[in-house]
Amino acid sequence: MVQVMFARCGKGQLLVVLIVATLIRCSPERSLQEVATRDTGRHSNAGAVVLPSFSGDSAYFWVQQQLRFGPRVPGTDGHRQCRDFLVSQLRRWADTVWIQRFTWELYGTTYELSNIIARFQPHHPKRIWLTAHWDTRPFADEDPNPANRSKPIPGANDGGSGVAVLLELARIFAHHPPAVGIDIVLFDAEDMGKSSDLERFCIGSQYFAGTLPIGRPVYSINLDMVGDHTARFLLEENSMKAAPELMHQLWQIGSSLAPQHFVFESGPPVFDDHVRLIAVGIPAVNIIDQLLIGHQDSDPRRHYWHTLNDTIENISPATLKVVGQTVLQWVYHIQ
Numbered sequence: 001m002v003q004v005m006f007a008r009c010g011k012g013q014l015l016v017v018l019i020v021a022t023l024i025r026c027s028p029e030r031s032l033q034e035v036a037t038r039d040t041g042r043h044s045n046a047g048a049v050v051l052p053s054f055s056g057d058s059a060y061f062w063v064q065q066q067l068r069f070g071p072r073v074p075g076t077d078g079h080r081q082c083r084d085f086l087v088s089q090l091r092r093w094a095d096t097v098w099i100q101r102f103t104w105e106l107y108g109t110t111y112e113l114s115n116i117i118a119r120f121q122p123h124h125p126k127r128i129w130l131t132a133h134w135d136t137r138p139f140a141d142e143d144p145n146p147a148n149r150s151k152p153i154p155g156a157n158d159g160g161s162g163v164a165v166l167l168e169l170a171r172i173f174a175h176h177p178p179a180v181g182i183d184i185v186l187f188d189a190e191d192m193g194k195s196s197d198l199e200r201f202c203i204g205s206q207y208f209a210g211t212l213p214i215g216r217p218v219y220s221i222n223l224d225m226v227g228d229h230t231a232r233f234l235l236e237e238n239s240m241k242a243a244p245e246l247m248h249q250l251w252q253i254g255s256s257l258a259p260q261h262f263v264f265e266s267g268p269p270v271f272d273d274h275v276r277l278i279a280v281g282i283p284a285v286n287i288i289d290q291l292l293i294g295h296q297d298s299d300p301r302r303h304y305w306h307t308l309n310d311t312i313e314n315i316s317p318a319t320l321k322v323v324g325q326t327v328l329q330w331v332y333h334i335q
């Protein structure tokens, strides 16, 4: 992930958030019954809403599997091998999986890029998109050691975590079809832009939004940097403008599961893949640990964004579970 455009956070915004949050229909009691497990079996009494459980351990495994390929930088073997791995896994679970191939010129080099699209119930008219970027940054330009700044980042959190949560959700959707059609879209080339060159970030989502190879969704949810041990997800400003009701519903569920992670505070706008979708009129939001960006957090352990320290040690199965369970509960409660 990307750049903060500017910061704006006021008491007035927070007041509105808290008032609206009391008006939406959600059931935190049900969500708190969930326990981390590899099992995706049903957990409900007869007549109650069937609610699968998201496994943080499985999601963690999916992060590890991506890291096996090394950095997933466009133009490299690791990128191609990881793409093939993601497609083969998604084909186990989705109704249709295909690659949107395209080329893009960046800083004098033409890259072969791939957005990966996995569709569940492709003929269902009402659709939800769940998205993340699967590429990793080619250069660790925020690394404290200047000698590292031309090396690619490992991308455990920035790239790996969002994809991992979506893979685990795909596994669950295969066993428990939701009442809506789901499209999982993994965007390529999110993180190739040089610092402050926003137009060269989020290339895969820009191409996808420009071509719209599948029908528009009711809502789209992007996941980026969702695995840190002490992640703090704020109400990102672009998301709040695009789909405030969806943000309130997600944060209501998330904060009932883990108030330390889903925080009802306004966050500054972040330029990420959801912005490309918003630009073509899609109500898209972003769940992102945005205090990682620019090393803003007070905890020095969390100063690994766009450095060689974006490694598995910073990833928590418990955090992955909270994010996955939040999205899962929202998906299974909408009609």
Ligand SMILES: [Zn+2]
Pocket: 001, 002, 137, 158, 191, 306
């Ligand atoms: Zn990044």
